Structure formats: structure tokens, C-alpha cells
Amino acid sequence: MTSVTDPAGFPEDGNTGHRWSRAVSIAAMPVTVASYEPLSDPGRMTTQQLGHLLFITTDAGPRRYTRDLREIARGTRQAEGFFVVAVMGATGAVVQQDGRTVEVPAGAVSFWYTETPHVVDYPDGVDVRVCLLPRRAFGVRDEQLERVTATVADAGGSVAALVKQSLLTLVETAEDCPRLVAGRLACNFADLVAVLVTEQASRDEPATEDSRHTRIWEIHAYVDRHLKEPELGPQTIAAAHGISVRSLHKLFEGEGATVSRLIQRRRLQASAEDLTRKDGGDSTVSGVAQRWGFTDPAHFSRLFRASYGISPSQWRDTRGGAEPSDPQDARTPVSR
Known part of the structure; x- marks a missing residue:
């Protein structure tokens, strides 16, 4: 199932960021979006369901997405929230969470968690494909998850390459994926991301x-x-x-x-x-x-x-x- 969100359909109030914030909050989760400058094209977001996973493609001008404690409290529909794995397109981003700030280059894989305050800044425009994995069904330890938020996956790692290619492929094929295999693909991709998170988190653990x-x-x-x-x-x-x-x-x-x-x-x-x-x-x-x-x-x-x-x-x-x-x-x- 595919859903397209076009903020152009929302009432004009002279602020593209406000229109985008309303559009994203209605179609997705409460978040504040700020535009760097007034833009004639507000951008577009496409969501695609694959089993219990949600894949999102966003293309827009320069934006800054902020999710604070107030907005987290507003989004009470889920008890646990989502772990996000993102593949940047032609433009990069700056991710801030858990006291870390990381510059994510074009083409890189990065992570954040929806139930902890964070900022994702796209100063050169938004070009990103992400997958949202329900925390309740994502088998990694909390301390591992906290260790990888606002980090960039090892670009030379084989697991990171597999996750990136799989995510990009599923974004393109989720809509046409036979129902027979959708659930299994979702579970397999979630397991692959869990391996990457475990590998990423272990890089900073003591050799002992x-x-x-x-x-x-x-x-x-x-x-x-x-x-x-x-x-x-x-x-x-x-x-x-x-x-x-x-x-x-x-x-x-x-x-x-x-x-x-x-x-x-x-x-x-x-x-x-x-x-x-x-x-x-x-x-x-x-x-x-x-x-x-x-x-x-x-x-x-x-x-x-x-x-x-x-x-x-x-x-x-x-x-x-x-x-x-x-x-x-x-x-x-x-x-x-």
C-alpha cells in the first residue's frame, strides 16, 4: 500500500515549513519542520508498507526536522516507537541525538530513534529513503540502540552494504511485492538491520x-x-x-x-x-x-x-x- 503526501494541498499561510509540519503530522508523526527559505515546491513524501515495516521516500528543499519531548508526548498511538535506518541520496544530513552530532554524507547509512528527542537537518535539500522498524519487534539491546543513534555505518562494511542495497531495493519494490512473501521479507530485513546495529555498536566496546x-x-x-x-x-x-x-x-x-x-x-x-x-x-x-x-x-x-x-x-x-x-x-x- 502506497500513500503520497503533498503539502501543496494544505492551506497556504506563507510558511512552507508550517505546511510541511502539518502534512507530516497528519500523515505520520508529530514533528516540527522548518524551511530555510520560501520555496515554490514544498516537496513530497511517499510511504509504503511491507509487512510490519514502513518505508518512506522524501524529496524536498532544505529542511530541518525536530522532534522534542512535547511532540513525542503527542504521538501516543504507539507504546514504543520506531528505530529508523536511513540511506541518504544525493544530499547528506546532520543528525543530532543522545548528545551526539554527526554529519552524514551523501549515500551513507545512518540511524535514529523516534522516541528520544532528535534533530535531522538537511541544509542542501531532502533526498532520503528510510525504513521504520517497530521497537517491540526489533531484537537489539537498548544499550546497543543508544550507542548507534546519530552515527554513520561503516561505509566499507559488507553488512552496511547489504542493508543499504536491500533498503533501496525494497523501497522500489514494496508496492508490487506479493503478499505471500511480504511478511517474510520484512522479518528478514529487520534481522539484517539488527546484525548491522550489533556490529556498529560493538566497534566502541572494550576489547576485553x-x-x-x-x-x-x-x-x-x-x-x-x-x-x-x-x-x-x-x-x-x-x-x-x-x-x-x-x-x-x-x-x-x-x-x-x-x-x-x-x-x-x-x-x-x-x-x-x-x-x-x-x-x-x-x-x-x-x-x-x-x-x-x-x-x-x-x-x-x-x-x-x-x-x-x-x-x-x-x-x-x-x-x-x-x-x-x-x-x-x-x-x-x-x-x-
């Missing part, structure tokens, strides 16, 4: 943390390999890695999620992907729940709704929420 993070990654990989086993838990994981359960829990202190929460989150993500498939397998809610280690379908449904905002059956029937039954749901609040 290397062995700890290596062990954590090994445990993450083990969890992914054994997700379908109902008995997967701290005891089996600790035994498989030759450590005590107490040591396992201590290893995950500061990770932002317990081992049990990690297992639950990954099972929910795998279930979300499976619910969008139509390849002959059992796509009933109870069948998917049992396949991914949930022994109680009712408990699974409650957990799924808490994480993704809709029931498993609604997710399955709309291929990952790509076609909400209520048109108002398609206008997911966003920040620019």
Missing part, C-alpha cells in the same frame, strides 16, 4: 568484551538451531556449552533480555515468518505454535499480539499485516 560477545553469539546461534525443540531452555543451553545455569544468566546480564526472553522472541519471529507461508505446510495458528516450541496456543496468541500488535490469525490473513482491515491502521505514525 570480545570473548564474552563471542560466547553470546554462539548461544544465539545455538538457540536458532534448536528453536523447534520444546525443551529448549537455560538448562539445556548451559549444558550444551559446558557452563552452569548461573553462569549463563550472568553472561546475559546487561543484554537487555534474559535467555528465556531471547528464546521467546526468536520463536515469535520464526512463527511470524511461518504464518505468511503458503507452501503446503500447516499454517494454522496452533500448528505454527507447536512447530516452534509453543505448547499452549492460547499463550502463544497472547504473546504474539503483545509483540506485533495483531493476533496470529490476523497476521497470517494479511501476510504480516500488509493489508490492515481498517484503512486508518495503514497510516502508521512515523518520524522524519
